[in-house]
Amino acid sequence: MREKPRGRAAQRLETRQRVFDAAVAEFRRTGMADADIGAIVKAAGVARGTFYFHFPTKEHVLLEVEDQEEVRIARALTRFLSTPHSLPAALAETIRLVAALEQRLGTLLFKDLLAVHFSPTRPLTEEWREHSVIILVAGIIERAHADGEAQIEVDPFHSAVFFLLGLYGLLSTTTAAEHLRRQVLDSYLTTVLRSLEPR
Structure with a gap:
């Protein structure tokens, strides 16, 4: 200790x-x-x-927020994954947890967080493979593939990155009312699941 x-x-x-x-x-x-x-x-x-x-810069504050929130989301997702679940349920929970991040931080801080995350000039460089949420989503997809629940055309890690990039993109550009945003996110989940359906 x-x-x-x-x-x-x-x-x-x-x-x-x-x-x-x-x-x-x-x-x-x-x-x-x-x-x-x-x-x-x-x-x-x-x-x-x-x-x-x-x-040293205001961006460094955002990087700390990002680190803390990633740990929070990863812990919550790990708890969820420790119980029996399907691929749709696991991806829906991931979407719920990330969307809750925006509600917790507020729109301005959330959008700033995404901007610094994807900025080519971010103060610290990291390998995406070190991000715990990406690793967890890759594991979800890999297990679903092994169980015959999903067909993947690319590496599970890349599938996870594409899934999260799409999700963050939707959240950062959709300013509709809550019920309309929910419909957009439900539609996104349906599209992702169809792309993973076994042939």
């Missing part, structure tokens, strides 16, 4: 969390581009330099 930070280390972490929380609140209110660093540091009760000490 890891030892809990104490003294200055604990104080540094607490300050970092205050700055992070204040930044997320400001991003939700205005969007990242219009977020005021002055308002963030005032809300956090720190000097301006403290923000940049912990987060």
Whole structure:
């Protein structure tokens, strides 16, 4: 078990969390581009330099939000997958969890998160194969294929990437009322399942 930070280390972490929380609140209110660093540091009760000490750019705040939310979604999806399920149910749950992310973060922060995720200039480069949600969806598709429930023409990992890219694309561009958005997402799920039907 890891030892809990104490003294200055604990104080540094607490300050970092205050700055992070204040930044997320400001991003939700205005969007990242219009977020005021002055308002963030005032809300956090720190000097301006403290923000940049912990987060070199505003994009770094979004990357931390992304990491935290990916862990949250992966945990929830793992719990779901630990019970008996079908391919349609597993993909529907994935859609539900990702759509809930937008509701939890708010539209502005969610769209900023997607923009930084797919940005070619994101501050940190990562391999997509390290993303736990992609790995879980690839596993869903691979197991369905092994069980004869799905036919895949490409690598399960690529199928998972295509599925999630389509989902994020729909969520970031569909601004319809909730019931209409639900219809769009249901239609998307039907299309994906048809593309995976055994021949």
